[in-house]
Amino acid sequence: MLDAAEISRYQRHLQLSEIGMEGQEKIKTSSVLVIGAGGLGCPVLQYLTALGVGTIGIVDHDIISESNLQRQVLYYQTDINKSKVDTAVERLGKQNPNVKFIKFIDQLTNKNALDILKDYDIVVDGTDNFATRYLINDACAILKKPLVFGAIHKFEGQVSVFNYKDESTNNGVNYRDLFPVPPSPEQAPNCSEVGVIGVLPGIIGTLQATEVLKIITGIGKVLSGELLFLNALEMQFYKVQITSSNQTKVFSIDEYKNFDYGQFCILNEEKPVSEISVSDLKYMLESDRFNLQLIDVREINELPVVEELIEINIPFALINEAVIKIDKNKKVILICKSGVRSKMAIQKLQRDFGIKNLHSLRGGVTEWLNCKNV
Amino acid sequence: MKTEVLFFGIIVDITGKNRMEIDNCKDTFSIKTAILNEFPKLNSYKFVMTVRNQIVSDNKILNNGDVVAFLPPFAGG
Numbered sequence: 001m002l003d004a005a006e007i008s009r010y011q012r013h014l015q016l017s018e019i020g021m022e023g024q025e026k027i028k029t030s031s032v033l034v035i036g037a038g039g040l041g042c043p044v045l046q047y048l049t050a051l052g053v054g055t056i057g058i059v060d061h062d063i064i065s066e067s068n069l070q071r072q073v074l075y076y077q078t079d080i081n082k083s084k085v086d087t088a089v090e091r092l093g094k095q096n097p098n099v100k101f102i103k104f105i106d107q108l109t110n111k112n113a114l115d116i117l118k119d120y121d122i123v124v125d126g127t128d129n130f131a132t133r134y135l136i137n138d139a140c141a142i143l144k145k146p147l148v149f150g151a152i153h154k155f156e157g158q159v160s161v162f163n164y165k166d167e168s169t170n171n172g173v174n175y176r177d178l179f180p181v182p183p184s185p186e187q188a189p190n191c192s193e194v195g196v197i198g199v200l201p202g203i204i205g206t207l208q209a210t211e212v213l214k215i216i217t218g219i220g221k222v223l224s225g226e227l228l229f230l231n232a233l234e235m236q237f238y239k240v241q242i243t244s245s246n247q248t249k250v251f252s253i254d255e256y257k258n259f260d261y262g263q264f265c266i267l268n269e270e271k272p273v274s275e276i277s278v279s280d281l282k283y284m285l286e287s288d289r290f291n292l293q294l295i296d297v298r299e300i301n302e303l304p305v306v307e308e309l310i311e312i313n314i315p316f317a318l319i320n321e322a323v324i325k326i327d328k329n330k331k332v333i334l335i336c337k338s339g340v341r342s343k344m345a346i347q348k349l350q351r352d353f354g355i356k357n358l359h360s361l362r363g364g365v366t367e368w369l370n371c372k373n374v
Numbered sequence: 375m376k377t378e379v380l381f382f383g384i385i386v387d388i389t390g391k392n393r394m395e396i397d398n399c400k401d402t403f404s405i406k407t408a409i410l411n412e413f414p415k416l417n418s419y420k421f422v423m424t425v426r427n428q429i430v431s432d433n434k435i436l437n438n439g440d441v442v443a444f445l446p447p448f449a450g451g
Contacts (some may be wrong), residue, residue: 128451151448153383158448178429179447183420194450201451226414229382229445231392238380240424240445317387 002028006098008355010052011109023217024052028098030216031055033120035108035136037198039201040126040150041210042074045356048207049092049099053216056092057120059104060084061208071198110257113139122212124148126205129159129164130182131263137162138259141250146215146222149175150208152196157204157230160242161211164224173225177245195299200232209298275362278371281333293330297345298337298365306365309335323353338363377405377436379444388415403433405442421446 002024013019013027030054034041037060048056064072064079064087079087089101104116108127117139118125125136125147140147146164150157162256163344165172207228214220229238251259264359276284284292285308294311297319302304314322316336326349327333349355361368376395386392399405402423410416422429424443425436426439435441 036451038451126451128449130449131446133449150451152450153448156383156448164423178422179420181420183447184418227445229383234392238382238427238443240422240427240429241442242429345418 001025006052009096009098009113013051013234013360019217019278020217022258023219026055026216026221027052027213027220028054030122031057031120032124032212033057033059033117034121034124034126035059035132036076036126036128037088038068038126038128039071039152039196040205041124042072042088042278043202044124044126044150044209044212045088046074047094047206048212048365049096051209052098053212054098055100055102055120057102057104057116058085058088059108060088061105061188071196071201107263108136109263110139110259110261112134114143114253114256117143117145120145121145122148122215124150124208124212126150126208129133129263131261133175134182135261135263136354138251138256141174141176142253143254144172144222147174148211148215150204150207152200152204154194154196155200155231155233157200157207158227159204159211159230160227161209161222161224164215164222166222166224166290173242174248175242176248178227178242180245180248197232199259202229203232233294236248237293271347271350273343273350274341275343276333276359277362278368281368284331284333285369288331291330294335295326295332296342298315298333300337302337304365304369306368309365309368316345318343319348323349323355326355326358328355328357330357333361335364335368337362337364338366375400375436375438378441379405379409380441382443383446383448384443385419385421388413388419399436401435402430402442403434405436409445414447416444428440434446 010024013024030053032043037058043093052094063081063086064075064084066080074088083105087101123140123145127133131142140163147162149162152274165171198207209222214222225242227240227242293311295315297316299315335346336342339362346358346360377396377399380393381389391396396408399408421444425434425440
């Protein structure tokens with residue numbers, strides 16, 4: 001039952017005959033798990049809180065960094081380095097004190113996912129990498145939970161509802177019916193930092209929150225069996241039908257827990273990649289600069305600029321074409337933001353061109369700046 | 375016959391454009407072959423092809439005015 005304050009707060013929902021008192025009570029008794037409190041998670045959380053969802057679980061192990069603020073509109077400048085989940089819950093609690101929040105400040109893995117997801121009616125995927133997306137999809141398939149999927153890339157977004165079954169037309173297709181297996185890490189730019197326009201997660205996240213509202217209240221037609229694409233530059237929506245593939249199998253719980261999802265951007269270790277530490281690099285720069293070549297594999301104009309490390313900039317995507325610039329007579333250090341792309345670039349160069357004198361700066365420029373004054 | 379081809383997501387990073395026109399391709403296999411010949415890097419990428427908003431896995435004969443799209447998965451959030 002809604003109390004007098006709630007009747008006042010949700011008046012605009014109560015005025016809609018499609019929602020009304022019954023619908024608002026459904027919203028109040030529903031529970032939604034939002035995985036990822038980043039670009040997509042922020043608008044999803046803000047709207048679900050405003051709508052009056054009874055219980056909202058939030059999973060994220062990350063802290064707020066300055067570069068999040070361009071699109072993660074729940075966070076303030078003063079929140080940098082604070083936990084996303086703690087900050088989100090503090091702020092959302094002020095937005096709507098009727099909502100109960102449950103925090104999971106932890107990385108979601110196939111070991112803990114089933115336990116975390118099982119208590120919720122609906123799961124929202126706002127994560128930023130394929131490994132986690134597939135493990136959420138598979139967990140929802142096992143638990144038979146509807147999954148509201150959203151993903152973004154530069155100027156484009158995707159939305160769908162997976163694993164949603166109703167009496168009429170929806171047969172509960174899931175992500176694997178569309179893309180049976182994830183792309184290899186090299187084709188998946190999730191480990192590196194891909195640009196995105198700040199408003200895009202706002203649009204896609206709001207569409208996800210809309211689907212959550214529709215599933216809870218049973219109004220409208222849920223975006224199941226279809227994948228919606230948005231190209232924000234052309235402002236075109238493009239919807240494709242997903243048909244159930246008979247080959248898509250649901251894991252048993254044991255298979256699921258033992259499956260290697262390749263999380264944490266673990267690369268196929270065909271040949272080990274040599275890594276050097278910030279202090280090693282500092283020493284080399286001081287003692288043997290002439291025999292050193294520095295290659296920054298971040299995007300052109302990617303920040304921060306580190307004066308001491310400027311030499312050659314070859315973005316990761318172009319590394320094959322730039323192979324000619326690599327000096328085989330020097331010790332070549334590849335550098336990126338966090339040390340992931342530089343490792344992948346070295347794997348590619350070792351495998352495709354047999355180049356051997358390559359080393360990755362562990363922790364990338366982030367670690368360099370952290371250790372700079374130590 | 376000209377067919378309009380649309381690219382999405384990371385595929386745009388490879389092709390450098392989000393649409394193009396292809397001449398004289400009668401079916402989706404020949405469109406795919408033509409695109410992969412022009413952009414061989416795409417061979418290692420995952421995508422689905424659609425014609426008139428339907429995903430096609432087998433070969434499909436194209437009609438005048440059909441739009442073919444190459445849709446990859448997105449990961450970002």
